[in-house]
Amino acid sequence: xxxxxxxxxxxxxxxxxxxxxxxxxxxxxxxxxxxxxxxxxxxxxxxxxxxxxxxxxxxxxxxxxxxxxxxxxxxxxxxxxxxxxxxxxxxxxxxxxxxxxxxxxxxxxxxxxxxxxxxxxxxxxxxxxxxxxxxxxxxxxxxxxxxxxxxxxxxxxxxxxxxxxxxxxxxxxxxxxxxxxxxxxxxxxxxxxxxxxxxxxxxxxxxxxxxxxxxxxxxxxxxxxxxxxxxxxxxxxxxxxxxxxxxxxxxxxxxxxxxxxxxxxxxxxxxxxxxxxxxxxxxxxxxxxxxxxxxxxxxxxxxxxxxxxxxxxxxxxxxxxxxxxxxxxxxxxxxxxxxxxxxxxxxxxxxxxxxxxxx
Amino acid sequence: xxxxxxxxxxxxxxxxxxxxxxxxxxxxxxxxxxxxxxxxxxxxxxxxxxxxxxxxxxxxxxxxxxxxxxxxxxxxxxxxxxxxxxxxxxxxxxxxxxxxxxxxxxxxxxxxxxxxxxxxxxxxxxxxxxxxxxxxxxxxxxxxxxxxxxxxxxxxxxxxxxxxxxxxxxxxxxxxxxxxxxxxxxxxxxxxxxxxxxxxxxxxxxxxxxxxxxxxxxxxxxxxxxxxxxxxxxxxxxxxxxxxxxxxxxxxxxxxxxxxxxxxxxxxxxxxxxxxxxxxxxxxxxxxxxxxxx
Numbered sequence: 001x002x003x004x005x006x007x008x009x010x011x012x013x014x015x016x017x018x019x020x021x022x023x024x025x026x027x028x029x030x031x032x033x034x035x036x037x038x039x040x041x042x043x044x045x046x047x048x049x050x051x052x053x054x055x056x057x058x059x060x061x062x063x064x065x066x067x068x069x070x071x072x073x074x075x076x077x078x079x080x081x082x083x084x085x086x087x088x089x090x091x092x093x094x095x096x097x098x099x100x101x102x103x104x105x106x107x108x109x110x111x112x113x114x115x116x117x118x119x120x121x122x123x124x125x126x127x128x129x130x131x132x133x134x135x136x137x138x139x140x141x142x143x144x145x146x147x148x149x150x151x152x153x154x155x156x157x158x159x160x161x162x163x164x165x166x167x168x169x170x171x172x173x174x175x176x177x178x179x180x181x182x183x184x185x186x187x188x189x190x191x192x193x194x195x196x197x198x199x200x201x202x203x204x205x206x207x208x209x210x211x212x213x214x215x216x217x218x219x220x221x222x223x224x225x226x227x228x229x230x231x232x233x234x235x236x237x238x239x240x241x242x243x244x245x246x247x248x249x250x251x252x253x254x255x256x257x258x259x260x261x262x263x264x265x266x267x268x269x270x271x272x273x274x275x276x277x278x279x280x281x282x283x284x285x286x287x288x289x290x291x292x293x294x295x296x297x298x299x300x301x302x303x304x305x306x307x308x309x310x311x312x313x314x315x316x317x318x319x320x321x322x323x324x325x326x327x328x329x330x331x332x333x334x335x336x337x338x339x340x341x342x343x344x345x346x347x348x349x350x351x352x353x354x355x356x357x358x359x
Numbered sequence: 360x361x362x363x364x365x366x367x368x369x370x371x372x373x374x375x376x377x378x379x380x381x382x383x384x385x386x387x388x389x390x391x392x393x394x395x396x397x398x399x400x401x402x403x404x405x406x407x408x409x410x411x412x413x414x415x416x417x418x419x420x421x422x423x424x425x426x427x428x429x430x431x432x433x434x435x436x437x438x439x440x441x442x443x444x445x446x447x448x449x450x451x452x453x454x455x456x457x458x459x460x461x462x463x464x465x466x467x468x469x470x471x472x473x474x475x476x477x478x479x480x481x482x483x484x485x486x487x488x489x490x491x492x493x494x495x496x497x498x499x500x501x502x503x504x505x506x507x508x509x510x511x512x513x514x515x516x517x518x519x520x521x522x523x524x525x526x527x528x529x530x531x532x533x534x535x536x537x538x539x540x541x542x543x544x545x546x547x548x549x550x551x552x553x554x555x556x557x558x559x560x561x562x563x564x565x566x567x568x569x570x571x572x573x574x575x576x577x578x579x580x581x582x583x584x585x586x587x588x589x590x591x592x593x594x595x596x597x598x599x600x601x602x603x604x605x606x607x608x609x610x611x612x613x614x615x616x617x618x619x620x621x622x623x624x625x626x627x628x629x630x631x632x633x634x635x636x637x638x639x640x641x642x643x644x645x646x647x648x649x650x651x652x653x
Contacts, residue, residue, distance in 0.1 A: 065451065121638050128393065132592045133637055135585070136630035143627035162623065175623070266585060270395075270458055277455045310466040316459035317441055324448035324456075 011202050014285045018198065021292075022191045029187075037299055045295045046190025047073075047252040050197045052275035052291035053284055054244035057201050059273065060282030061210065062237035063217030065131040067269050068118075068138030072242040074145060074264035075114050076107035076249025081178045082150055082157070083107070084254055085171045088182065090155045096184035104193070104250040111246020112239050114141070119238040123231060135266050145261040146175045177260030178253070185255040193251055194288075197244050201284055204240060213237050278319060360495045365618045366611065371502040371571065373610020374509030378564040379587035380594070380602035381516065382557030388533045388597035389553045392450060395457040396437060398584015399464035400558050404430045404565030405479065405575050406472055412483055419483045426562040434558025435551050443547065461581070468577035476576040479569035501570045508567065512560065513603050520599065525552060533597070586613075586629070593633050595646020604644055609633075 025042060028034040051073060058066045080103035087093040087102060118137050125133055149160035153168030160166045164174060172178050204210045212233045215223040224230050253259050275294055279286030297315070301308045322328045379401060386394045404426045411422030441460050445453050486500025520526040531539040532549045540546050568583060569575045586609060594605025609629060616628035636644065 059451075065454075121634065125637060125641050128387075128596060129592060129637055129641060129643075131393075132589060133634055136589065136633050139585075140627045140630050143624060143630075147621075147623050162621065267581075274455055274458065277451050281449075281451060306470060309462065310470065313459050313462035313466055317456055317463065320452055320456040320459060321441070321444055324452040325444040326447055327444075 007206055010285070011206075014198060014202065014288070015195070017285065018191070018194055018288070025187070038296070041295060041299060042187045043185050043190050043255045044252065045292055046187070046194050047248045047255075048272070048275065048291040048295050049194050049288050050244055050248035050251075051272045052279065052287040053194075053197050053201050054241040054248070055272050056276045056279070056282065056284055056287040057204070057237050057241045057244075059276050060284075060287075061201075061205055061217065062213050062234055064123075064234070064238070065127070065273075066134040066238075066241075067131050067266060067273065068134035068136075068141075069241075069245055069272050070264040070266065070268035071134075071138030071141035072111040072115060072245035073249035073252065073268070074141060074261055075111045076104075076246030077253030077259060077264070078145055078148075078172065078178060078249075078261070079110045079246070080104060080107040080250025081181050081253045081259065082171050083250075084182065084184065085169075086152055086157055089152045089169055090157075096182075096186075097189075100184050100186070100189055100251075100254060103254060104189075104247045107250030107253075108243040108247040111249065112243035114246075115239045115242025116235070118242075119235050123234045123238060135269070138264075138266055138269055142261045142264055145172075148172055149174050175260070177258060177262075179258055181254065181257050181259065183255055183257055185251050190251055193247055197247075198284070200240065200244065204237075205284070209233060209236060274316065278316075360492065361618075363496055364498075365614050367496075367498055367502060367506075369611035369614035370607060371505045371610070372614055373590075373607035374505045375564050375568050375571070375583065375606075376587045376590045376610050377509050377603045377606025378512060378560050378567070379583060380591040380606045381512070381599065382561050382564075383588050384591040384594075384596055384599060384602040385529075385553050385557050387591070389529055390442070390550050392442065392453045393457065393588070394442075394554075394557075395454065395584075396460035396464055397557065397561060398580040398582075398587070399461050399468075400430050400434060400561040400580070401565040401568065401583060402468060402575070402577060402580030403433060403464060404562030405569040405579060406468060407562070408483060408566050409477065409479060409569070409575075412480055419485070422483060423563070423566050426566060427559045430558040430562035430565075431555045434554040434561075438551055438554040443550075465577050465581070472577060474576060476574045479573040479575055481570065481573065483566065484570040501567070505567045505571065508563065509603070509606075512563070513599075516556075516599060519556075525549070529553060589630070589633055592643055593636060595643030598643070598645045598647070601643055601645035608644075 025034070029039070051069060055066065055069045058064055058069075083103045083106045084099045087099050093099055118134070122130060122133050122137065147162045149164045149166055149170065150172040151158045151160075151166040151168040151170045153166070158166045158168060162174075164170075170179065205214075212223070212228045213236065215226075215228060216230050216233055220230060271294075272291075275291040276287050278294065279288070279290030294312075298308055298312055301311050304311050322332060379397070382397050382400075383394065386392065386397070407429045408422045408426035411417045411425040412419065415422075417425060437460055441456050442453060445456060484501050484504055486504055488500050489498040489503060490496070491498070520529060528539070528544045528549045529552070531542065531544055532546055536546055539549075564583075564587075565580070569579070587606065590605035590609040591602050592605070593609060594601030594603070609632075612632050613625055613629050617625040620628060640646075
């Protein structure tokens with residue numbers, strides 16, 4: 001009962017935080033109190049939040065290290081661009097909201113299908129082998145998109161693989177990526193996507209399936225022995241995560257007028273992993289905060305000029321050392337103990353200490 | 360003849376991957392961590408040898424030695440500063456720190472050497488090439504040296520691991536860290552030595568890589584690093600002969616794929632082969648199958 005209440009509080013705080021942030025941003029936008037560079041960051045921040053939340057489902061909740069998340073994002077991004085361009089040019093669908101929704105849905109579905117196809121072989125592996133295979137798949141996806149040419153000819157889409165002689169309007173131009181994309185992504189759409197992602201991930205985590213997924217993470221053999229279908233639940237987490245990444249990708253793709261597949265190299269997957277780990281593995285709210293902070297950080301460090309990325313790297317290392325080194329942890333723990341007591345949500349008391357051996 | 364030429368080039372690229380993969384695999388075997396910054400140590404090695412030769416006027420061999428010494432110190436320093444405090448942390452935390460270290464090295468190099476690509480001087484490795492079959496098959500000196508260097512390094516390393524006391528300590532630490540400590544082996548020192556050897560090898564790999572593909576910039580190390588890491592997994596991570604086999608196979612597949620299937624798809628082919636191998640043999644070609652215990 002207590003655990004349930006705690007989860008309810010955690011979930012409402014998470015949603016409340018997102019809604020409050022959205023309202024503040026809207027307020028700042030309408031009063032013009034937001035700098036230009038920050039305004040341009042709003043939609044990418046939403047995308048990276050969804051990416052972090054969805055990767056957290058795989059890394060934190062399901063416990064697999066996936067290094068190919070950007071691959072799913074790129075599938076969503078280019079699918080979204082193609083769908084949006086096709087709808088506009090072939091069917092004169094001018095309504096940007098409808099096109100954006102359609103692009104995100106189809107992007108999510110295709111990324112989900114790719115996730116399922118990749119998941120079948122990948123989820124047979126474990127640990128670092130799984131990590132390297134997801135990385136390999138991410139790179140394969142990027143490489144294949146680099147060879148893809150797509151054009152709209154009348155009402156139909158034409159695909160060329162390593163073949164750029166296509167009739168009609170080119171939407172995708174091989175290694176040059178998508179060109180002259182109409183930017184129809186909006187901040188509101190990003191906000192809605194974040195909310196949807198949160199509803200999906202938080203509900204899944206707190207459901208029977210979510211508990212099964214976490215049981216597999218903590219003790220796979222034990223979970224299997226009590227009759228949990230390991231493959232099914234690992235797959236569920238993996239595909240859900242891929243679909244959310246696809247939707248985020250579609251939004252991201254439709255936010256820029258040009259986009260190349262090289263933008264989704266493995267360093268992008270690693271960036272998302274950094275969000276997840278820095279935010280606290282398995283902690284959805286933490287992922288969101290880390291994604292926001294680390295997307296804004298390089299922008300705010302612009303004053304440092306060329307030392308910007310250097311400062312980012314140093315901050316990253318120092319934060320990891322401060323949060324993971326036992327000595328530093330004990331030090332910060334003592335300082336923040338009163339603050340932490342307010343926010344503590346895991347194991348508030350150790351019941352076996354009461355009657356057990358004196359420690 | 361074309362096929363032979365490609366094969367030799369593949370072996371040469373594969374040798375570079377193998378030398379880099381050794382660093383990954385040794386560190387993984389002993390410290391149980393993925394050292395993402397390893398690829399960037401290659402880049403540092405390339406820059407130091409470049410500077411030593413071009414600006415400080417050292418002859419070729421001392422400039423390579425300077426790169427090796429610098430990278431050794433750098434590797435030990437990185438381990439001491441960033442990884443040792445996290446010895447008891449989760450592997451993911453260490454991984455992210457390694458990624459941060461990789462960014463740090465890239466950006467320091469970017470600040471010092473600027474982002475414009477530099478041309479690696481060919482005089483550092485200036486060896487006569489080999490001409491076979493009446494001039495039909497020409498093999499460059501760099502290619503030959505790379506293959507020979509790989510074989511020599513492999514033999515020396517195997518001897519070191521199997522015959523010396525320090526090598527024995529390394530095997531012990533990789534087998535069971537706690538038990539090794541109880542036997543009086545200094546785990547910290549052993550791990551430092553591992554990083555030192557891995558980084559010195561990375562410097563050699565950097566020199567060889569940039570001699571074969573002379574254009575380089577601060578991001579040069581990252582892709583070969585990832586490929587070499589793939590090679591290490593391919594051969595079975597933690598296994599030294601595995602790194603050799605994985606590296607060579609990866610190099611040959613990449614060059615042959617580039618020559619006979621498609622230049623643009625070469626990377627996809629390499630990774631696809633990796634996936635297929637891991638599906639058939641989930642612990643790599645020469646990896647140990649670890650029995651799972653409940």
